[in-house]
Amino acid sequence: MSSPHTETLQAKVFPRLYRDSVALMALASSIEKREGVLRAGAVMATPGNLEILGRSQMLPPDLTAAPDDLVLVVRAADEATATDALEAAEAGLTSAEQRGGGSSTEVAPQTIAEGLDVTGEATLATVSTPGTYAPVVVEQALRQGLHVFCFSDNVSLQDEVRLKRMAVDRRLLLMGPDCGTAVLDGVPLGFANAVRSGPVAIVAASGTGAQEVSCLLDAAGSGISQLIGVGGRDLSGQVGGLMTNLALDLVAADDASEIVVVVSKPPAPEVAERLLARLERLGKPVVACLLGEADADGPVAVRGTLEGGAAAAAALAKKPLTLPRDGGDEDGSSTPLPGRVLGLYTGGTLASEAKVVLGRAGVQAEILDLGDDQYTAGRPHPMIDPSARADRVAEAGAQRDVGLVLVDLVLGFGASADPATPLADAVRSARTTAAADGRDLVVVGSVCGTAADPQDIAAQRRILREAGVVLQPSNAAAARYAVARVTGSLTTESTQLHSQETA
Amino acid sequence: MDFGAWRAIPSDGIFRVDLRIRPAAVDPRAVRRLVALLRADQVGSGAVDDVMDPRPSRALAGPLLRAALAADGERVTHLLSRLVGAGPGATPAGDDVIVGVLAGLDAATGSLLPGSAAHAARALLGDRLRPLFGRTTTISRHDLTAAIAGEFGEHVHLLVAALSDPAAAPAAVAGARNRGATSGVDLATGVAGSLAALVPRPTRRRTEPTPEPTPQRSSA
Numbered sequence: 001m002s003s004p005h006t007e008t009l010q011a012k013v014f015p016r017l018y019r020d021s022v023a024l025m026a027l028a029s030s031i032e033k034r035e036g037v038l039r040a041g042a043v044m045a046t047p048g049n050l051e052i053l054g055r056s057q058m059l060p061p062d063l064t065a066a067p068d069d070l071v072l073v074v075r076a077a078d079e080a081t082a083t084d085a086l087e088a089a090e091a092g093l094t095s096a097e098q099r100g101g102g103s104s105t106e107v108a109p110q111t112i113a114e115g116l117d118v119t120g121e122a123t124l125a126t127v128s129t130p131g132t133y134a135p136v137v138v139e140q141a142l143r144q145g146l147h148v149f150c151f152s153d154n155v156s157l158q159d160e161v162r163l164k165r166m167a168v169d170r171r172l173l174l175m176g177p178d179c180g181t182a183v184l185d186g187v188p189l190g191f192a193n194a195v196r197s198g199p200v201a202i203v204a205a206s207g208t209g210a211q212e213v214s215c216l217l218d219a220a221g222s223g224i225s226q227l228i229g230v231g232g233r234d235l236s237g238q239v240g241g242l243m244t245n246l247a248l249d250l251v252a253a254d255d256a257s258e259i260v261v262v263v264s265k266p267p268a269p270e271v272a273e274r275l276l277a278r279l280e281r282l283g284k285p286v287v288a289c290l291l292g293e294a295d296a297d298g299p300v301a302v303r304g305t306l307e308g309g310a311a312a313a314a315a316l317a318k319k320p321l322t323l324p325r326d327g328g329d330e331d332g333s334s335t336p337l338p339g340r341v342l343g344l345y346t347g348g349t350l351a352s353e354a355k356v357v358l359g360r361a362g363v364q365a366e367i368l369d370l371g372d373d374q375y376t377a378g379r380p381h382p383m384i385d386p387s388a389r390a391d392r393v394a395e396a397g398a399q400r401d402v403g404l405v406l407v408d409l410v411l412g413f414g415a416s417a418d419p420a421t422p423l424a425d426a427v428r429s430a431r432t433t434a435a436a437d438g439r440d441l442v443v444v445g446s447v448c449g450t451a452a453d454p455q456d457i458a459a460q461r462r463i464l465r466e467a468g469v470v471l472q473p474s475n476a477a478a479a480r481y482a483v484a485r486v487t488g489s490l491t492t493e494s495t496q497l498h499s500q501e502t503a
Numbered sequence: 504m505d506f507g508a509w510r511a512i513p514s515d516g517i518f519r520v521d522l523r524i525r526p527a528a529v530d531p532r533a534v535r536r537l538v539a540l541l542r543a544d545q546v547g548s549g550a551v552d553d554v555m556d557p558r559p560s561r562a563l564a565g566p567l568l569r570a571a572l573a574a575d576g577e578r579v580t581h582l583l584s585r586l587v588g589a590g591p592g593a594t595p596a597g598d599d600v601i602v603g604v605l606a607g608l609d610a611a612t613g614s615l616l617p618g619s620a621a622h623a624a625r626a627l628l629g630d631r632l633r634p635l636f637g638r639t640t641t642i643s644r645h646d647l648t649a650a651i652a653g654e655f656g657e658h659v660h661l662l663v664a665a666l667s668d669p670a671a672a673p674a675a676v677a678g679a680r681n682r683g684a685t686s687g688v689d690l691a692t693g694v695a696g697s698l699a700a701l702v703p704r705p706t707r708r709r710t711e712p713t714p715e716p717t718p719q720r721s722s723a
Binding site for chain 1: 518552553554555584585586587588589590591592593594595597637638639640641642683684685686
């Protein structure tokens with residue numbers, strides 16, 4: 001240690017500057033590690049702290065500061081070292097300010113009003129707070145004239161109706177609550193895929209349903225103009241399609257939207273009647289993709305599966321959907337597979353579609369939507385955190401009565417960066433467990449995504465295929481393949497898609 | 504601040520949250536476990552005159568509660584003046600310790616302490632604390648004002664919940680370690696360290712397992 005006679009003490013006061021304690025601790029520690037620095041402190045200049053600094057000979061005699069000021073003090077072997085250290089520390093504080101990191105003078109807006117102050121030209125707010133608080137924020141946004149994308153769930157039906165009425169009065173979209181997907185003027189919100197632009201507008205009361213339809217349209221070489229989510233309850237009797245109606249008004253008036261697809265579970269009967277009447281008068285070709293309904297052609301084409309809806313819209317867009325057979329059973333076995341079908345899904349509407357396809361074929365199956373509240377139980381949605389679903393898949397290997405497992409894999413913005421790997425690992429583990437027991441476990445699935453999605457769909461597919469997953473080009477095709485395997489009716493045609501849908 | 508939007512909310516849309524701490528069935532084993540886990544937290548040089556070291560402030564939690572319960576106003580003022588605004592952080596460590604002591608006092612009312620003694624100690628702490636507000640930061644002043652009024656943040660409630668359940672101690676201490684550089688542990692020590700003074704020791708020998716010391720925090 002150098003002699004106290006050559007040592008120097010320097011300080012710098014930053015008036016009314018707050019940094020969180022982690023940043024201050026790190027700053028003091030990094031200064032202290034500098035060559036020639038004997039001791040350093042970075043604290044609020046309260047009388048208590050000035051006293052402690054004084055006791056440890058760390059308080060310059062002329063220092064004046066108030067409790068809300070930040071003071072840096074450095075004792076070093078010489079003047080130059082102390083000056084350098086203080087300058088470096090000051091730079092550290094400033095860069096923290098520029099990054100917005102470690103700063104308590106928050107730059108990120110905390111309220112709708114603050115957000116508007118920062119970006120005066122915003123037209124839409126996304127709300128993703130706990131459900132209890134969402135109505136307040138949604139209402140603030142609507143009052144400010146903003147469209148709202150409400151990702152939050154657990155909003156009461158009463159609030160949903162009240163807020164949607166308010167939105168309709170203002171001609172503003174309230175997408176949600178519990179809205180998973182939207183693409184507005186090419187901007188994806190929530191879980192959405194990088195779908196090319198095209199003539200089809202999608203109005204959807206179902207998140208993954210809209211994703212599957214838009215991805216299949218993309219695969220057909222078509223694309224979407226707008227994808228407006230309305231929340232899963234919009235077509236219920238209580239909400240009465242308030243937002244679906246407004247969305248239909250908007251797409252009817254939108255020149256880029258030439259064809260309209262409505263995606264939903266079957267609406268409440270009284271709502272369905274009004275909806276179909278409305279769709280007939282829309283002035284544009286319409287496909288009503290209502291899961292589980294019987295396919296019917298009329299003024300409005302009704303389709304009971306997502307794939308059927310996408311194919312009908314693609315045909316209207318003169319881009320027929322002819323998906324390649326992506327892979328399958330090499331030996332084309334026509335022996336019925338022993339064991340039952342278990343569906344382990346991350347996408348709720350994809351699970352519903354599988355049920356529809358299996359149900360139409362009279363195949364009993366257990367299809368679980370693992371994104372449902374009863375399975376997530378406080379964990380992130382399985383599209384974000386794939387591990388919960390992977391655990392279930394791995395466990396299926398030990399279930400002796402299960403002969404075939406159906407899975408989905410959803411890519412796109414908001415989804416996990418690499419959902420295929422945990423699923424592939426689980427599939428390997430399940431198949432190994434079953435094989436050790438003398439059984440062959442068939443795993444069938446499809447990937448909902450586009451070539452432009454951030455995850456690299458080709459790589460994701462390869463990872464699944466290498467793990468032994470029989471990949472099909474759509475979720476409905478995967479379900480049909482499951483039907484063919486368990487009924488022993490597998491033919492090479494099993495994955496042919498809606499060849500009748502040709503304009 | 505513009506609170507106009509909040510006023511526009513119909514009254515049935517406002518949720519009032521009760522921030523007061525309810526008396527808990529404080530379990531002496533839980534208190535001892537919390538203290539043992541917190542003691543393993545190593546920050547700073549350990550020197551009494553190191554302004555970056557929160558431990559001198561933490562050590563005053565027990566003495567402060569004892570002085571308040573003994574109605575020793577002079578000692579309470581002396582200890583508070585050593586704590587208010589002292590130590591590292593935007594809420595200096597000493598202030599976090601005081602908030603913790605007040606929270607611990609509320610939780611222990613009825614189990615470790617008779618209500619009358621707790622109320623008197625609380626009143627004394629409040630009376631002696633208010634004149635010292637000018638000695639700390641605005642943020643801390645807000646915390647201390649709320650604590651005197653008996654209102655505490657969610658992180659304090661989580662800590663207090665661990666006072667009646669020894670199994671919850673490791674998670675509570677882990678949570679405290681993640682709050683600021685030292686604030687969470689300062690506060691937790693205020694809660695548990697003060698109550699430790701009221702908890703009988705099971706034997707004369709120290710029987711608590713000593714947790715592994717955590718490595719000194721790096722400056723990363």
